[in-house]
Amino acid sequence: MSIFERYLTLWVALCIVAGVMLGQILPGAFHAIGAAEIASVNLPVAVLIWLMIVPMLLKIDFAALHQVREHWRGVGVTLFVNWAVKPFSMAALGWLFIGYLFAPWLPEAQIDSYIAGLIILAAAPCTAMVFVWSNLCDGEPHFTLSQVAVNDIIMVFAFAPIVGLLLGLSAITVPWETLFLSVALYIVVPVIVAQALRRRLLASGGPGRVAAALKRLGPVSLVALLATLVLLFGFQGEQIVAQPLIIALLAVPILIQVYFNSGLAYLLNRRFGVAHCVAAPSALIGASNFFELAVATAIVLFGFESGAALATVVGVLVEVPVMLSVVRIVNASKGWYARGAARNRPVPGPAAD
16 A cells, blocks of 8 residues: 555544634635535535545446355355344444433434434445455455445445435434435446446556556545545534534444444354455455445435534544454454364365355
């Protein structure tokens, strides 16, 4: 990784601080940016999110989906955690902590909105940063690629119904048209653009041309991520400074769900005898969130200054440092994991299952 990527946590922290400070110094400017929207979609945020995720999606070769069968146990574990456990466990944690235990310290009018933000955050598995986490733990690249591709396809169809179901259970009115619009704008359109660009690059220069484009676009993606953080924390700067306790309280269920879901995926993979190079990225994919989509969806559904938007921004706040700690855990436990996986592997064979 480049020095810029290696110290991503530092840049994220600096951008968070800068966003909060600028939000205090220039509130009018951020309100004006927040008002630049069409059909409830903020244009500056939309452009930055597209710049952020299209280069990442350019790495995905959907023809690699046939490789899913080579890692079917790891894929099965990740899909189970991502779609059958994580959204529902986060909803339960939100109701328990935000709706009950922490309710006396939170503004009553925003409690449902905070829970909605947590649900939105957990319902979208990470697409972009997964490649970074997988690289840091020496993950099997074909597994990561095929898993992200499968998740993207499922997300197109499952994200809105799961969010709508859980928000409905929370007694929150769901604007289905806006929710589906968010899925189209932040998943379908970027996937189509990235795949069209990939095909054009392959046709004109083969894999080398794609690699060269990724090298040029990589910094664009990271700069867009950092600029998005500045904007988002600028929008929420006044609330963060005025209500630091709320930030800390919202972080609790997020932290619990990250460690719970990554641990669950890691242990299930070990129980099924999956190789560490598959189990490590499986655990990371099972725990991390597509926070770009979550933040955008929360903003579109509830507005920039809503509790839902703040909850998803808290997710951004903890995502990078927490996921880096999970990377350290899976790397440090590699020997322990390999011994257990070897005992549980049903059919002796190569390590890439």
